Amino acid sequence: MGDEAKAKVLVFSFPIQGHLNPLLQFSKRLISKTVTVTFLTTSSTHNNIIRRAISGGATALPLSFVPLDDGFEEGHPSTDSSPEYFAKFQENVSRSLSQLISSMEPKPNAVVYDSCTPWVLNVCREHPGVAAASFFTQCSIVNAIYVHSLRGAFKEFQDDVVLPEMPPLKGNDLPVFLYDNNLCRPLFELLCSQFENVDHIDFFLVNSFDELEVEVLEWMKKQWPVKNIGPMIPSMYLDKRLAGDKDYGLSLFSAQNECLDWLDSKPHGSVIYVSFGSIAVLKDAQMIEVAAGLKQTGHNFLWVVRETETKKLPSNYIEELGEKGLIVKWSPQLQVLAHKSIGCFMTHCGWNSTLEALSLGVALIGMPAYSDQPTNAKFIEDVWKVGVRVKADKDGFVTKEEIVRCVGEVMEEMSEKGKEIRKNALRLMEYAKEALSEGGNSDKNIDEFVAKIAK
Ligand code: UDX
16 A cells, blocks of 8 residues: 555544643554544644644644634633533534534544543444544553442452452552542543443553553453553654654643753763653642652752642742752653653653653652552552652651652662662563564554554
8 A cells, every 4th residue: 555544543632731642642653654643632722732832833743733622712721620611521522523524525434532532432423434442541450440440349448459460459559539539520530431431432542561461451351452552652762763753742831951951961860850740739738848858868850840839849949959959840751751860750650651761761759649640659669660659648748758768769779679670660661662663562553453444
């Protein structure tokens, strides 16, 4: 078939950074396999951010962007967590997507959609011949835990949850929403809804790679045609020959690239990189404690404190840091993680950050906050053994002494645990690279997906 397009695909992401990134990357992978991709964003995200980013030349993505009417005006936040938001979002996007498909000739072969919008399946079914591919931005381990929970395997907070093909889990290893009823109910319902129609979807794609979760994956595959297609991170971090593909292509935040110059001035392996992703919010007292803990480690550190969080920093903190520490509002995270000066990554364990670190062989300090993050942290420490997890008190508070202890374990040259962690991190990095190199598990799964939809 040569370079002629094999298939035409629409890709729709929930408009938050942690979902846009892997779906943008998957789109690029599909394009590299001669699939034509149209990336669908909500009209409010398109108007607020993407239009400006594209016209500013911020992206060199070989994609076209089409906004879907989500019923919200320019200036409305990309998402909010109210039931009203979700209802209006679903109603408007379903209608707008269906109209788009009707207007296309030939019809797209498939819609790849964020698993948090399971109702896209109904839109696909209105258009015979358009396959429905649900894309899960969390790993199969987390998916399996949700499935067990929905089947009633455990009802409420309990210590020692025993599930097939997993190590015993404590209550605080489970995705947060499964045991904390005080958390946002609509978000919990949104996450559970990912599984409501999985018996009917055509493709069950997961942003992970097989070596991370072999046993659980086998268990999931007995029920659904689950396929790992990850790690969905820009290709140059997996294959140096693809130097052009160094970021996801679009960011809802402006990165302060000058932090790379600061990193250039630091010795090899000497910097702690700290970031809690695009959503996590630390309580005021916790922020102050993290600030004190990082300073007390005596190591260099680069800390991403989002604009909305900066007011929680202790007064004069930035001035007092001098050359030891740098605080930025957003970083070019992949370039930072790939920088030789980075010694470890203190993270909230969002799945993208976790995969990025695993793919780049960076040791982790997990300080999970929300959603799937505690489960990721559990596996980072106890199963993959590529990092340590901070111990929090019963209210979830982490002391500065604990931060210093964890940094010591991972950063100390001579610590046995640190050595083992670094060795494991490098081993998993090789597996991550293999998965997406030609003929690797994930690469084969993507080829199979393309072949099936192109039929
Ligand atoms: C969310 C959830 O929290 C996460 O657990 C889920 O699995 C996916 O969606 P988020 O909290 O933002 O995402 O964390 P994460 O998954 O790590 O995604 C953040 C993304 O932003 C990463 O790709 C990271 O590289 C990028 N980032 C973060 C930057 O580019 N610069 C920064 O300064 C911080």
